[in-house]
Amino acid sequence: MAVPDTVKAHFALALVQVNFGIYHVISKVALTSGVNQLVFCAYRDLIALAMLAPFAYLTERRTRPSLTWRTVFSLMVLGLLGIFANQLLFLLGLGFTSPAYASAMQPAIPVFTFILTLCMGTEQIRLKQWSGVAKVGGTMACVSGAVLLALYKGPVVWGDDSFNMHNQNDHSLFALHMNLWQIGILCLIGNCFCFALYVALQAPLLKIYPASSSVTAASYAFATVFIVLSAFAGLSDWNDWILSSSEIMAVVFSGIVASALNYWLLTWSNKVVGPGIVSLYMPIQPLFSSIFSRIFLGSSIYVGSVLGALFIIVGLYSVTWGQMKSRSIDHYNDPMGRDFTDDISADGSLQTSLIKGN
Template sequence: MATPSSSSGSMGVKDTWKSHLGLAMVQLFYGGYHVITKVALNDGVNQLVFCFYRDLLAFCILAPIAFFKERQTRPPIDKKLLMSFLFLGLTGIFGNQLLFLIGLSYTNPTYASAVQPAIPVFTFLFTVIMGTESVNLLRCEGLAKVGGTVICVSGAILMVFYRGPAVIGYRDGGHETQSEIRARGQTEPSGWLISGLQDLGLDHFKLGVICLIGNTLCMAAFLAFQAPVLKKYPANLSVTTYSFFFGVVLMVIMSLFITDGPSDWILTQSEILAVIYAGTIASALSYGIMTWSNKILGPALVALYMPLQPLFSSVMSQIFLGSQIYMGSIIGGSFIIAGLFVVTWASYRERQATAGVTPGSWVSEPLLHGKIADHIDHLFSGSSSVSPNPKSSD
């Protein structure tokens, strides 16, 4: 009996470190995504059109892979699961991507970057409220979770608001940064829906702020609610595919309100290349890794890797665009890595404790329990019929 247990434990450790490595690679992929789309968006592509082509390509890649690879292990789908997939498509695919690009167009890259560190904070709060993540502030592991999250987010904020001297790269004659070029080159969203919101008294900046806050909430909700869905429907590739399917459907519907005509759907050569990279690497591959890692590490740790994105973006911009790397990026990146290490250590210690390494259960209860927790679990995890079969034994 000891041999299978130890082998499964070693496989769990391997999957855990693969997830950490995969999540770091995802943020590196997004660093390249920022560099490539920086050029494409300067050509004036409509944000919704770009997201539609990107996600349609991702769906076309994921669908056949998920169909054949998970054909034998995929559980049956019921109405509750379809509603869960619709919610994931609404938040993580449709709302997350579109609201960020619209918010970026109406504000500026600095403000957009300053809002993004809220994603791990909102995710952490959602998971604690739902009971997916537990926190005991009377033990060092619980304090380490909170402290590591604060350190990680602080590093991301520091990268945004403190530049410092240039460490790598040389200052050219003009002081216009790549992010400023990106802001100037992007076209503003059009369509009668946007015009109607502006008629209500919302100027460009206020509308952009609302969109950016909505973007962070959407991504946090996507990660937090994806975890219980994966418990009932553990076919992670299929979950990702269904999410992209509903995201694409919602974008088709929204295109009736936010595009002006057929000319918006014509792409230039640079935009086509950006869509190919975004659809294959930044969507299909990256979301696939995040979903798989969510099943292993939990949503809070997945979200904590997102502050690495501006760090990798700075590195990729320096390599391919010649942008400078400033002292603030180095110090902030060090904070982010330190915070990730602290939270990872705390999660590992808690997993040991819940596995029975220490006697007694010290893991705290979720912030909300009783009827509210039961309702959330009923919505996203299904009925009690998914519990282990009591008749199964040796």
């Protein structure tokens, strides 16, 4: 029995968050060692483009639609905002704060995406239907879980409470580099907004240009041009381009896994399940970031992380059910072409009612 694409998309999105959790820790270690953010991004994007371009050409060379100037402009905007600005702002924010704070900012992504998709008409919320209630309630549960994960600790579940590297780093940064800390938080907020724009703008583009691999590769092509030009313009010391062995490993992982694989999975999942579901998986990042920070950096995991993860899982299930219900309603038409919907009656049962006629 074949596995439905929607199920594959959910597994893919969960894998993306695992990869991003590892990336948070690895990139923080690389930045702490002194690698320049522009150099890190340039190498990362060049590696990702080298992986994505041949794959897109080989898999979609016969099915890829013809490019128009509107499509090219859309791809350039995706590369500029969703990859170039998104990655650079994240690395700047991560360098000025910590992996815990960088991942804790991710709950802003579903909020921004939710607002943007509503404004663009990509998502519709009908509060008189169970599907609309499930979407709104699930979104609130995801955000609440992520906020709980970020702000509440509670007793230690895994690790030693007497030694918490994140807390030590956070307090020292806050005390010694207050201005840099604030700049880092602003960069992380900008990173979340750019990623939300990337997901929201990508959805309508995939409807008129349904070649997910080509969209990802072309977006990375524009982003790579932007970041390489910025690196050459912003750096005067050629020694900044020389990396140590550990930095090379971090760049290779970031280019192949956190960039090429993750962005391809995100684009394909966006085509299958839509931007709302894609963005709602982002709050899981703090959980995986905490786990890998514990493994590699020695930090602790608290009850708040576990409770927050449970809220997020329940919210994701609720939104997924609401979206599936909404899609089934949208395809439920009578022979005359009129659309029917299921409203919530006073006794809580579902009643079918005519919402649009000829």
